[in-house]
Amino acid sequence: MTARAVRVAIIDSGVSLAHPHIGSIAAGVTIRPDGSTAPDYFDRLGHGTAVTAAIQERAPHAEVFAVKVFDWDLSASVEALESAIGWACDHQVDLINLSLGTTHPDPGQRLRKATHDATRAGSLVVAARAHAGTSYRPGNFSGVVPVEVDWACPRLRVVVDDSGHGPPCCRASGHPRPAPGTDPEHDLHGVSLAVANVTGVLARHLPAGGRTSATAALALLRRASRAGSVREREDEDIIAGAGL
Numbered sequence: 001m002t003a004r005a006v007r008v009a010i011i012d013s014g015v016s017l018a019h020p021h022i023g024s025i026a027a028g029v030t031i032r033p034d035g036s037t038a039p040d041y042f043d044r045l046g047h048g049t050a051v052t053a054a055i056q057e058r059a060p061h062a063e064v065f066a067v068k069v070f071d072w073d074l075s076a077s078v079e080a081l082e083s084a085i086g087w088a089c090d091h092q093v094d095l096i097n098l099s100l101g102t103t104h105p106d107p108g109q110r111l112r113k114a115t116h117d118a119t120r121a122g123s124l125v126v127a128a129r130a131h132a133g134t135s136y137r138p139g140n141f142s143g144v145v146p147v148e149v150d151w152a153c154p155r156l157r158v159v160v161d162d163s164g165h166g167p168p169c170c171r172a173s174g175h176p177r178p179a180p181g182t183d184p185e186h187d188l189h190g191v192s193l194a195v196a197n198v199t200g201v202l203a204r205h206l207p208a209g210g211r212t213s214a215t216a217a218l219a220l221l222r223r224a225s226r227a228g229s230v231r232e233r234e235d236e237d238i239i240a241g242a243g244l
Helices: 047-058 078-090 105-121 191-205 214-241
Strands: 007-012 027-031 063-068 095-098 124-128 145-149 158-161 169-172
Touching: 007 047, 007 078, 007 191, 027 078, 047 063, 047 191, 063 078, 078 105, 095 191, 105 124, 124 191, 145 191, 145 214, 158 191, 158 214, 169 191, 191 214
Parallel strands: 007 063, 007 095, 027 063, 095 124, 124 145, 145 169
Antiparallel strands: 158 169
16 A cells, blocks of 8 residues: 655645746635634635745655645634644644644643644644744644754754753754745745744655654754755765866
């Protein structure tokens, strides 16, 4: 029996299927503020499309599920987020990309349960832990793959910070997939894209259908980072050997 592809749920503003950086979408849904669903998941903001493009650049063979919770602005109810995470688990996704977060404790407690239930169902959540000194839920919960932006990190790499100044954390570029004719500084960028960049690398290397923990995912990312460093050094040697 052929192994299935890794499944990734992107809980965001939907996706624009006409965008040249967007590949196939396995399924999609809109989650309304009251937690009910609708079939349309067109992206009015561009945020979900940029996040999806970054993930598909790294993992073009992943099955992507677009779960729209943002419509006209980047805000959503906790009911919508709970329902979105549950919908993703019902579709047996391996990864849930949350390029979002909250600083409020009450919704945070409900998100703690939702992310815990996702982990128990075999869906690993990737989310922003902190940005500009502000800590975010659910990215700072145990069991979640935590991400912070690092502008010095190469765009296609992920580094796991084991400095000892806190729990291990993924660091990645906050730049999106480049679009021809677009100035990167004027394109969507930030910790949301750093989360997507981490999810994309995990989707590329993660075995499908397993119950990978955040600890195991961090170990996988460490190995992928070391392999990437070796390839970069080999590329440098090739360039030097060619006399360039």
